[in-house]
Amino acid sequence: MALDQFLTALDSMLGEARACLETVDSAEALEQLRVKYTGAKSGALKSVQKMLAGIEGKDKPAAGKRFNEVRDGIEEALAQAAQRLGVSGVQESIGPSFDPTLPGLRPNLGTIHPITQSLEHLKEIMGRLGFNVTEGPEIEDPWHNFVALNIPEDHPARDPLDNFYLATAKASAPILAGRTTQSAQPARLLRSQTSTVQIRVMETQPLPLRIISLGRVYRPDAPDATHFPMFHQMEGLWVDRNVTMAQLKSVLRLFATSYLGGDVNIRFRPSFFPFTEPSVEVDYWWNGQWIEFGGAGMVDPNVFQAVGIDPEVWSGFAFGLGVERLCMRRFGITDIRDLYRSDVRFLRQFAT
Ligand code: FA5
Numbered sequence: 019m020a021l022d023q024f025l026t027a028l029d030s031m032l033g034e035a036r037a038c039l040e041t042v043d044s045a046e047a048l049e050q051l052r053v054k055y056t057g058a059k060s061g062a063l064k065s066v067q068k069m070l071a072g073i074e075g076k077d078k079p080a081a082g083k084r085f086n087e088v089r090d091g092i093e094e095a096l097a098q099a100a101q102r103l104g105v106s107g108v109q110e111s112i113g114p115s116f117d118p119t120l121p122g123l124r125p126n127l128g129t130i131h132p133i134t135q136s137l138e139h140l141k142e143i144m145g146r147l148g149f150n151v152t153e154g155p156e157i158e159d160p161w162h163n164f165v166a167l168n169i170p171e172d173h174p175a176r177d178p179l180d181n182f183y184l185a186t187a188k189a190s191a192p193i194l195a196g197r198t199t200q201s202a203q204p205a206r207l208l209r210s211q212t213s214t215v216q217i218r219v220m221e222t223q224p225l226p227l228r229i230i231s232l233g234r235v236y237r238p239d240a241p242d243a244t245h246f247p248m249f250h251q252m253e254g255l256w257v258d259r260n261v262t263m264a265q266l267k268s269v270l271r272l273f274a275t276s277y278l279g280g281d282v283n284i285r286f287r288p289s290f291f292p293f294t295e296p297s298v299e300v301d302y303w304w305n306g307q308w309i310e311f312g313g314a315g316m317v318d319p320n321v322f323q324a325v326g327i328d329p330e331v332w333s334g335f336a337f338g339l340g341v342e343r344l345c346m347r348r349f350g351i352t353d354i355r356d357l358y359r360s361d362v363r364f365l366r367q368f369a370t
Contacts, residue, residue, distance in 0.1 A: 019069055019072040019073055021073060021074070021077040021080060021081055024066075024069055024070075024073055024077075024081050024084075025081070025084055027066060027069070028066060028084055028085060028088045029088070031055070031062055031063075031066065031088065031092075032088045032091050032092060035051070035055050035062075035091075035092045035095060036091070036092075036095050038051055039051060039092075039095040039096060039098070039099040040095070040099070042099050042103070043103075044103070045103055045105045048096070048099055048100060048103060048105060051096070051099075052096055055092050055096075056089075056092065056093070056096070063088075063089055063092065066085065066088075067085065070082065070085060128362075129362075129365060129366050129368065129369035129370070130369070130370060131357075131365060131368075132345050132349050132351070132357065132365070132368040133250060133341060133342065133345055133357060135345075135368065135370065136341055136344060136345040136348065137232050137250065137341065139277065140230075140232060140252050140277065140341065140344070141230070141232065143273060143276045143277055144230045144252075144254065144273065146276075147269060147272065147273070148228055149228050149229060149230040149254060149256075150228065150229050150230070151229070151230055151231070151232070152215060152219055152229045152230070152231050153215070153231060153233065154209075154212070154214055154215035154218050154219075154231055154233065155209070155214075156208060156209055156233065156234055156235075156236075157184065157206055157207070157208060157209070158206070158207055158208070158209040158214050159205065159206060159207075160176070160205050160207070161217075162209075162214040162217045162218060163181075163207060163209055163210060163211070163214050164176050165324070166217040166321065166324040166325060167213055167214075167216075167217065167292060167293040167321060167324075168292040168293050168318050168320040168321050168324070169292045169293070170292070173292065175210070175292075179238070180210075180237070180238065181207050181208075181210055181237070181238070182207055182208040182210075182236045182237075182238060183205065183206070183207045184206040184207060184208070186205075186206060208235075208236035209235055209236065210235055210236060210237050211235055211251060211253075211338055212231050212232070212233055212235060212251040212252070212253035212338055213253055213293060213336065213338055215229075215231035215233075215253050215255075216253060216255045216293075216317075216321075216336055217321075217324070217325060219231075219255060220255075220257065220321075220322075220325040220327060221325050221326075225257055225258070225327065225332060226256075226257055226258035226259070226332075227255060227256065227257045227258075227334075228255070228256045228257075228258075229254070229255050230252055230253060230254045230255075231252070231253045232250060232251070232252045232253075232341065233250060233251070234248055234249070234250055235248070235249060235250070235251050236248050237249075241354075241355055242354075242355075243352065243353045243354060243355070244309065244343065244346075244354055245354065246342065246354050246355065246357075246358060248358075249340060249341070249342045249354070250340075250341035250342060251338050251339060251340060251341060252338070252339045252341055253336070253337070253338050254269070254314075254335075254336060254337045254338075254339075255317075255334060255335075255336045256269075256334055256335055256336075257317065257327070257332055257333070257334035258332070258333070258334065259331065259332060259333070260333065261316075261333045261334050261335055262333070262335075263296065263316055263335065265335065266314055266315075266316070266335035266337065267286060269335075269337075270284070270286075270300055270312075270314060270337060271284065274300075274302065277344060277348065278302060278344070278347055278348055282302055282303075282347075283302065283303040284300060284301065284302050284303075285300070285301050285303075285308065286298040286299070286300055286314075287299045287300075287301065289313060289315075291313055291315055292318070293315075293317070293318050293321050293336070294313075294314065294315025294316055294317060294318055294335075294336055295315060295316060295318045295319075296315055296316060297313065297314070297315035298313070298314050298315060299312070299313050299314075300312045300313070300314060300337075300339070302347055304347055305352070309343060309347070310340075310343070311339055311340050311343040311344055311347075312337055312338055312339035312340060313337065313338050314335065314336065314337035314338070315335065315336065315337075316333065316334070316335050317333070317334040317335065317336055322334075342354050342357060345357070349368055
């Protein structure tokens, strides 16, 4: 076959293809054109390519070059038409878009968030001390968040401004009137402490008990370096016949040295919680100041009575620790807000 004839056939095919592809107005018609020109079995390009075999040897380089140009021109016109019609996948169907000679793309691997790492680590340490992990809901009722925990009706901790009550139609009226007792159900709030789980466990599980519960809690606290409106707590509860304050202190000291290191300096300060008597707050020393990381104490007899446990027979201790504060000390993080900015450059530093 003469070169001229071949080139003319190629050019007229390109012209025709471009004209059709410029005006094509549906995805189906575009697909038909794609098959017509670039179809692997009987597409026009394929037929013309077969003619190459009949070209004289000396003309083959010129014929091949022009063939490639025409093929690229048709593919480009197909891609433009696909883009105009918002159709995807046409380019891929034309030929392989994967270029094995390009350098590979490094997959963007995630890392485990430091708080998740801490939660796992805390469970492991407390597990070794014989505490079983249990869970409770984040949406609570006032009975579990307050009443059973001996937090009276007029206690400031129940103020609507200090809690995230849920604005259900039925619940909002009694809350605004300050009546959030069991009788005013169904008030609901995001739990402000994991101590709710103490109640749920004592209501349902047989004694003796030794549990921890880790999870999110919510308070409308203004964010600063050590406060966030959503944070995690680890609640612990040990109920048996002769549990003592000395055991509570030993468990917390053992826990702190296991998690924060043998050189950590912690102290217990007398404090008050409605649900424990006596109560303490626990601090660690860091960067020239004491940082409070939890509260604890002996379970108040009123709490035992609320869940039907005889305080003359049983005794127990409970504690609630701030997971973020522990995590910060362990990883050397000085601002709690950094944990929740979702900045992967920051979070990646703590990859394990
Ligand atoms: C309580 O929440 C009690 N339920 C703890 C408790 C449990 C006492 C059982 C006795 C028996 P408190 O409000 O102090 O206590 O909070 C406990 C810890 O949570 C604090 O020591 C602190 O580490 C952490 N925490 C409190 N508020 C915030 C906040 N806004 N952001 C981050 N961590 C916080």
